[in-house]
Amino acid sequence: MSELTDLTMADALAGLAKGAFSARELTEAHIRAVEAARPLNAFITETPERALEMAAASDERWRKGEAGAMEGLPIAIKDLFCTEGVLTTAGSHILDGFKPPYESTVTANLWRAGAVMLGKTNMDEFAMGSSNMTSYYGGVENPWRRKGDNRPLVPGGSSGGSAAAVAARIALGATGTDTGGSIRQPAAFCGIVGLKPTYGRCSRWGIVAFASSLDQAGPMTRTVRDAAIMLGAMAGHDPKDSTSVNRPVPDYTAALTGDVRGLRIGIPKEYRVDGMPAEIEALWARGIDWLKAAGAETVEISLPHTKYALPTYYIIAPAEASSNLARYDGVRYGLRVPGESLDEMYEETRAAGFGAEVKRRVLIGTYVLSAGYYDAYYLKAQRIRSLILRDFTDAFERVDAILTPSTPSAAFPTGEKMDDPVAMYLNDVFTVPVNLAGLPGISVPAGLSEEGLPLGLQVIGRAFDEETVLKVGEVLETAAAFTARPER
């Protein structure tokens, strides 16, 4: 029954409700798919026994009429979410053997809704990367290939394993986290939907911290409707996260009316960056036409500080990371490399446990926070962050949502851009401003590049207006009629 792995979440729920198949059958089909797709290296840990136990419990709840919003749906969890008793690595050597004695709030919410865990997905180390190549567990292969070119491509990152798993039909959906684009960029590279919610919408409790003022968990799925279903299960107030916002979680699927008539969509002129490939421009223009044809009005807007978002991010995110990652000291969990003194043990452990990109960012962060440089770098970046937020606040006086490309290119071959950190950082030029402003953003597959690779369009919304983001996203999805599939 390999076709069970082709279902959307919405269709799988309908099938389960009708009794067309059981959660156990659906889960078994996915476990087989996970095994068959091992060459992609999408998973760090597979949990088939737990999946079968959870599926059996789901079948029981379907029988009793107690099914939750995701009852019986097999999903994958980015290895940044703490899962009780299940290895959680954050893609890093320094968390060797770490089995959390607690469950993250987001995953606990998903299990309460009835979702089934297939395993933990590969990712860039501590979510720092845009290619999945910084993982201690090796890169992930994008299930897509260029036409007539057999070179393996990156899935994007940092949620690369999650994106590859959903695109390759080995999970119905997956969790991701997005600090500067880590849900939306891999979603665009793998031809799936990725939603970064408003900062505060999903609890960060139990998610390994990278940059706490930017990190946000969200769904990665094959359709916008599935993203709405999954976000509804993930979101909610959590007293254990002081930045989690106490406001009701709406029924996000109710927002998918298909009706965008009269909506005003902003087109930011600063996103026409130098050297942007013509096919990205063309895709963006098609997106504008689709929304106009659906009755929305497009308005040119200006977000004047856009070009400063990336360098601002590369002060703020490393600063927060250097502080968050101070906890990895070889004392309480994970790797320990012995040393003659306590300090030497710290230094040896962190030298062996962190990879090159993580070290780079911890060092940059330590530097910009150090005495004498704090004002020039960190405070300056915090001030520019205020200006970036103000750009968006001003724009949202005039428009209801903003349309941009998700990424400046399609997926690139494994190994490219590895020797030039700044070139790698430029992958996130369209996604980073959204994190700095704390806003919701979605990437929707909208077409193929000349090389036959998926490209995404991004919709950005007002804070806590995921509903408009999803509504506009679904209209783009319908117009794009993206039916292409990866070969692998």
Added chain:
Amino acid sequence: MSLDKSAVAHIAALARIKVPESDLEPLARELSNILGWIEQLNEVDTTGVEPMTSVVRMELARRPDVVTDGNCRDKILANAPEVAQGFFAVPKVVE
């Protein structure tokens, strides 16, 4: 702003990451490149702009000052590389 070898050694010591002498030079170049790219922020006039310290404008929630967790010593120690008599064990710090 470009960093030299001794600056990198100082930052690495602050960050408690051992960096071999031979890596200092290439790392100094790499970090200087990134910092050079970041310098473009100096073009922006931020006079009178408040630093953004919170993404979501909200008052921090209060709760009664009571114990909400605890009595889980073994869970806390379960992942420790070295444990002695119910404590985390580290190399000797006091002679």
